Amino acid sequence: MYEPKIIGFLCNWCSYRGADTAGMARMKYPPNVKIIRVPCSGRISPELVLRCFREGADGVMVLGCHIGDCHYANGNHRTAKRMAILRQLLEYNGIEAQRLCVDWVSAAEGEKFATLIASFTEQVRQLAPFVEIMQ
Amino acid sequence: MAEETRIGVYICHCGTNIAGVVDVGEVSRWAGELPNVILSRDYKFMCSSPGQELIAKDIKAQGLNRVVVASCSPHLHESTFRGACVSGGLNPYLFEMANIREQDSWVTTDKLEATKKAKALVAAAVYRVSYQKPLESLFVPMDPSVLVVGGGVAGVQAALEIANSRRHVYLVEREPSLGGHMAQLDKTFPTLDCSACILTPKMTDVGKHKHVTLFTWSEVESVSGYVGNFTVTIRKRARYIHEELCTGCGICWEKCPKKVLDDVFETGLGYRKAVYTPFPQAVPNIPVIDRPNCTYFIKGTCQACKKFCPTGAIKFDQQDELLTVKVGSIILATGYEVFDARRIPQYGYGRLANVFTSMEFERLTNAAGPTGGKVVLRDGVTTPKSVGIIHCVGSRDVNYNNYCSAICCMQSLKFAHLVQEKLGAQVYEFYIDIRTPAKAYDEFYQRVLKEGAQLIRGRVAEVTNEACLPGEDGKLIIQVEDTLIGKQRRIPVDMVILSVGLQARADAKEVAIKFGISCSVDEWFIEKHPKLDPVATMTDGVFVAGACQGPKDIPSSVAQGSAAAARVMSLIGQGEIEIEAATAVVDDGTCVGCKECIPTCPYQAISFIEYVRKAYINEALCKGCGTCVGACLSKSINLKHFTDDQLVAEMVGAMQTMKLFEAS
Numbered sequence A: 001m002y003e004p005k006i007i008g009f010l011c012n013w014c015s016y017r018g019a020d021t022a023g024m025a026r027m028k029y030p031p032n033v034k035i036i037r038v039p040c041s042g043r044i045s046p047e048l049v050l051r052c053f054r055e056g057a058d059g060v061m062v063l064g065c066h067i068g069d070c071h072y073a074n075g076n077h078r079t080a081k082r083m084a085i086l087r088q089l090l091e092y093n094g095i096e097a098q099r100l101c102v103d104w105v106s107a108a109e110g111e112k113f114a115t116l117i118a119s120f121t122e123q124v125r126q127l128a129p130f131v132e133i134m135q
Numbered sequence B: 001m002a003e004e005t006r007i008g009v010y011i012c013h014c015g016t017n018i019a020g021v022v023d024v025g026e027v028s029r030w031a032g033e034l035p036n037v038i039l040s041r042d043y044k045f046m047c048s049s050p051g052q053e054l055i056a057k058d059i060k061a062q063g064l065n066r067v068v069v070a071s072c073s074p075h076l077h078e079s080t081f082r083g084a085c086v087s088g089g090l091n092p093y094l095f096e097m098a099n100i101r102e103q104d105s106w107v108t109t110d111k112l113e114a115t116k117k118a119k120a121l122v123a124a125a126v127y128r129v130s131y132q133k134p135l136e137s138l139f140v141p142m143d144p145s146v147l148v149v150g151g152g153v154a155g156v157q158a159a160l161e162i163a164n165s166r167r168h169v170y171l172v173e174r175e176p177s178l179g180g181h182m183a184q185l186d187k188t189f190p191t192l193d194c195s196a197c198i199l200t201p202k203m204t205d206v207g208k209h210k211h212v213t214l215f216t217w218s219e220v221e222s223v224s225g226y227v228g229n230f231t232v233t234i235r236k237r238a239r240y241i242h243e244e245l246c247t248g249c250g251i252c253w254e255k256c257p258k259k260v261l262d263d264v265f266e267t268g269l270g271y272r273k274a275v276y277t278p279f280p281q282a283v284p285n286i287p288v289i290d291r292p293n294c295t296y297f298i299k300g301t302c303q304a305c306k307k308f309c310p311t312g313a314i315k316f317d318q319q320d321e322l323l324t325v326k327v328g329s330i331i332l333a334t335g336y337e338v339f340d341a342r343r344i345p346q347y348g349y350g351r352l353a354n355v356f357t358s359m360e361f362e363r364l365t366n367a368a369g370p371t372g373g374k375v376v377l378r379d380g381v382t383t384p385k386s387v388g389i390i391h392c393v394g395s396r397d398v399n400y401n402n403y404c405s406a407i408c409c410m411q412s413l414k415f416a417h418l419v420q421e422k423l424g425a426q427v428y429e430f431y432i433d434i435r436t437p438a439k440a441y442d443e444f445y446q447r448v449l450k451e452g453a454q455l456i457r458g459r460v461a462e463v464t465n466e467a468c469l470p471g472e473d474g475k476l477i478i479q480v481e482d483t484l485i486g487k488q489r490r491i492p493v494d495m496v497i498l499s500v501g502l503q504a505r506a507d508a509k510e511v512a513i514k515f516g517i518s519c520s521v522d523e524w525f526i527e528k529h530p531k532l533d534p535v536a537t538m539t540d541g542v543f544v545a546g547a548c549q550g551p552k553d554i555p556s557s558v559a560q561g562s563a564a565a566a567r568v569m570s571l572i573g574q575g576e577i578e579i580e581a582a583t584a585v586v587d588d589g590t591c592v593g594c595k596e597c598i599p600t601c602p603y604q605a606i607s608f609i610e611y612v613r614k615a616y617i618n619e620a621l622c623k624g625c626g627t628c629v630g631a632c633l634s635k636s637i638n639l640k641h642f643t644d645d646q647l648v649a650e651m652v653g654a655m656q657t658m659k660l661f662e663a664s
Helices: A015-024 A046-054 A075-092 A110-125 A130-134 B024-031 B049-062 B074-087 B101-105 B111-130 B153-164 B180-184 B195-208 B251-255 B295-299 B304-308 B358-365 B408-423 B441-450 B508-515 B554-574 B627-631 B644-663
Strands: A006-011 A033-038 A059-064 A100-104 B007-012 B037-043 B066-071 B095-099 B138-141 B146-149 B169-172 B212-215 B218-226 B229-236 B259-262 B270-273 B321-327 B329-332 B336-338 B355-357 B386-393 B426-431 B454-457 B460-464 B476-482 B487-493 B495-500 B502-504 B542-544 B576-579 B584-586 B606-609 B614-617 B637-639
Touching: A006 A015, A006 A046, A006 A110, A006 B644, A015 A033, A015 A059, A015 A110, A015 B074, A015 B101, A033 A110, A033 B111, A033 B644, A046 A059, A046 A075, A046 B644, A059 A075, A059 A110, A075 A100, A075 B627, A100 A110, B007 B024, B007 B049, B007 B111, B024 B037, B024 B066, B024 B111, B037 B049, B049 B066, B049 B074, B066 B074, B066 B111, B074 B095, B095 B101, B095 B111, B101 B111, B111 B644, B146 B153, B146 B321, B153 B169, B153 B180, B153 B195, B153 B554, B169 B218, B169 B229, B180 B195, B180 B358, B195 B212, B218 B508, B229 B329, B251 B304, B329 B508, B329 B554, B355 B358, B358 B408, B358 B495, B386 B408, B386 B460, B386 B476, B386 B487, B408 B426, B408 B441, B408 B495, B426 B476, B454 B476, B476 B495, B542 B554, B554 B576, B584 B614, B627 B637
Parallel strands: A006 A033, A006 A059, A059 A100, B007 B037, B007 B066, B066 B095, B146 B169, B146 B329, B169 B212, B329 B542, B355 B495, B386 B426, B386 B495, B426 B454
Antiparallel strands: B138 B576, B218 B229, B229 B321, B259 B270, B336 B502, B460 B476, B476 B487, B584 B637, B606 B614
């Protein structure tokens, strides 16, 4: 067992505020995910996710607003499509798709956020450290 | 980089909020060793004025050109610290924040782990800030007109405040008249003044105000633009009445032969005509023709109203109109719906005739209501001798709504008072807890107790008409566990009033999407900050007031109406609006003109310049979401303040720290 290193890209309007909501409610979750705030999950290019893996991340999370709730109308529609393709590309290159988490967390869903962090950390923990599979 | 990077790092204790879990001294010492960090301090409250002055002083004295503060969420204090940087003479975009409270000290149990996470987050911010560039904001003029959506008491209050300061208000109301739910009520707690007497003067003031344009029987169709410059399309539904010609004389509804059950204003207890105003004091006093029920529209005959109208105002050929208005800010005051009591079948509403909802009782006891204020049973004649009032119907219940609807306790106590005063009947109230937390509320509760109402603590199991004990024949029996004496009781009464809770409007979600704001899990609109910014939303220029944000009584709704108006006035007073400086830009040198980015933009800010075959982004239209950046195949678009360099540096900072701890 090891401590997975995870990078989480969170949109500013829903998911990042969802993380704040979890914090304000003092919900406890594992410390493995380091959060990077972006305006919209649509900002995340596939390359950015790949850069995280190249840097040695064991898992990457991309969280945005629920479909229909995007602050920028439909940025997350692009995320949904883009990340689905990226997932296949990862598999094709021998990287388990379970290392990429794409989900929607609203500003009110602190509990969902905390649960998601805990379950994804556990999911990644079940896989070997990323550096080992790349060797 | 020509200039040497000099970073100042500040770790906030936030009292014990952070320092109680994270070893702030250690984080500060460690941050001091990161590349380009000139100084690193920890301080009790960075957001306090000494904390802010510390930053400004260090910028000047130490020649800092980048600042990192590790404290709370940037949603709370990013603007505070940006301000501190500006007062030290630093461009606000050369500041970065690490969130070590909401994302660390408050959510991590293990102190060692929390300290490690804080280090990683601080490193990420330090790495990132080196790549940040100064940005200049654009300013656009602020349109001083305001759109208020919803003509209930909150909306009316907001509209009046703004109009009185000589700014123009467009007030949109879905129903034929202003007034909202308050117009339906009889007395208002705790002072028992008549609802109509205090509301209708306000409605009239708004209706005839020279700075208010009223759109009743209308809805907002679409909204575009941004703070300072919204374009709103309003659908003015056909009234089939010429508004200028109509004098409101009322001959049309006197002559109209078609009686229609009024299930909106009179909650199904009374009738109106097919051409009607919902109540006599309606503002505007112009009727509407209820097309689905009008004989002319159904059969093509009748036209009684048209024959008798003295001014020729009936226009059967009227069409819906789409009108466009320009406003700088928007106040949503769309109110609530009452909980549908049919959803709790064991309380018998809709099945047992003499089970009423609170809104029905308001109409029954209202002197202008269908019975002229006589409280009678469903048969229309019998006066009840005993009345049971059930609290929390649909509220504080995991099966329906978890929240407290805030008004039902006081409303139920008010009913108890009215029933005893009008009928001298025995009143039983069934409550879970009595909640009377506002000025003069608890005194009212004490008064009702003294008047002889019996309060029974316990959630009612069922309301039934199946008599099994003597004295229960022909009565409604309320089965309840009286939790104060620990016994099951059966209370026979003539009338049951269900104090139904409030809930978000069925189309709240749709409205939220239209105006670009968000809803909570219960579908109430979410305010920017629950304590410190209760009427603003995450969308600049869009404010909320009244019960659309959560259950509220009249005083709170009015207060929010005024508060939202004050927020709008302060925006208008600024005269111009700072718009997003973090916009996307295209690198002409590498753009291949593939046009992949153009359809991704939600704001149509990207155009294609044919003669150079490059994409071009209009910065005034760009909102800075970066969706085009994610789509650009040649990596030619970058989003200022969220460039690839900056995000990668942030990620590398976090990763390197985590790897360091892994190795040790």
